[in-house]
Amino acid sequence: MKFGNSAWQKTLGLCVILMLAALFLLPNAIKPASAAAQSSIVLDGQMIDGAEPLVVKQTTMVPIRVVSQQLGYLVNWNQTSGQITIGDSSSPLVLTIGSTTANSASGSVQLEQPPFVRANTTYVPLRFVGSQMGLGVKWEQASSTVYLQSPAPEPQPSVPPTPAPSDNVNNASIDSISFSDNRLTISANQAVTPKSSTLTAPDRIVVDLPSSAFGPAMLVNSNLSLGQVSTLTVENSPLVKQVRYSLFSESPSTVRVVIDLKQAVGYNIYNEGNLIFVDLNQQGTAPPIGSNGKKIVVIDPGHGYQDPGGIGFTGVKEKDMVLQVGLKVAALLKQEPNIDLIMTRSGDTYPTLDDRAKIANDANADVFLSIHGNKAAATSAAGTETYYADAKRSKKLSDTIQKHVQAATGFRDRGSKQANFVVIRKTTMPGALVEIGFLSNQAEEAMMMQDDFQQRVALAIVAGLKEYLGV
């Protein structure tokens, strides 16, 4: 489901009807929706943790980030301009704090109430979210509950989409670049045949990706127009200083990735589906990932770059905490002889939720684990919890991770539960999403930023993965 011009036009009328309906249906007060009991948002039958609706001047307002990310949208918040951008760069929806006008590619849309920020959370009118994202919306006053229903999968469009300019039509889109386990992983939307070479003084490996260009998620991360170079920091590697990447040429379109080495080293470069691996293990004699019965583990530190995730009690960003934990997990897994590791991100980058799932699916991974920190409006909310999307496929993994991580945190045991998060819904192997603790809880936030605590959690995650995989 993407924002498209026709969808905008179709939903405009519906939006007006819903706005009128809202005036009659919604409670007549200016108050948190939680006047009676705790109010909540239920998406596709699952309560969204930490997402509390508020009622302002008869309009139910919901936290936009939580809702849109559950649905797999990119959400970008620009503090300077006060603007929230939802959707990909081709047809974004732009809302402005304090303004009742939202803008899209096809024109402007009026909101019943302007978006506002409260406790680091941006709220927008529920009906607007529903109509613009094609969600079914129901407000149940008795239980202070908002029910959202995501649409059935879209039928294939009867009119083929407008083709891109002819010289770009066959270009692969490079969606993410990460480095872990002495291995560079490049994810594309189609198979790309890389060309590699080495250079000396200083030592480096140059990988050219013919007929390739950067995809939207990478373009959001940084200026990657022709000649602009972005750097991926690589920490604690004995072999690699950093990884740089750029659009090397526009005609023909070529992406260049350079691995800056600390010493000359052999490497093995190969494809696995739409993934490209440059493996520096064993001086390049390492067999392809997953060979010799090794289990492939994909670790996904949540959020990244423009998406900070939850903002903690004292302002800790979830994306930073989960990357720190993820890199500690990576360092531990690197020492496991029977596990090959892929990270969806190893720096402050933002692969989309779909990209993250696709990396794991393309690699035929054995296990996918997404690492997160939790957030709730109530600062008293506390504890560790782990989610699976499909019980048959993933409950055992989720239970095992929860058991180990909760024992390591010592936080309240919130259990192993079902939820339809995009990354665990779209991965085809056993997958789980662990919420280590609540960043909105002062004590848990402080703990989660401690190095030794993070190490303990990382060890627990590795222990859980190993128990589950039987390695």
Ligand SMILES: [Zn+2]
């Ligand atoms: Zn998160």
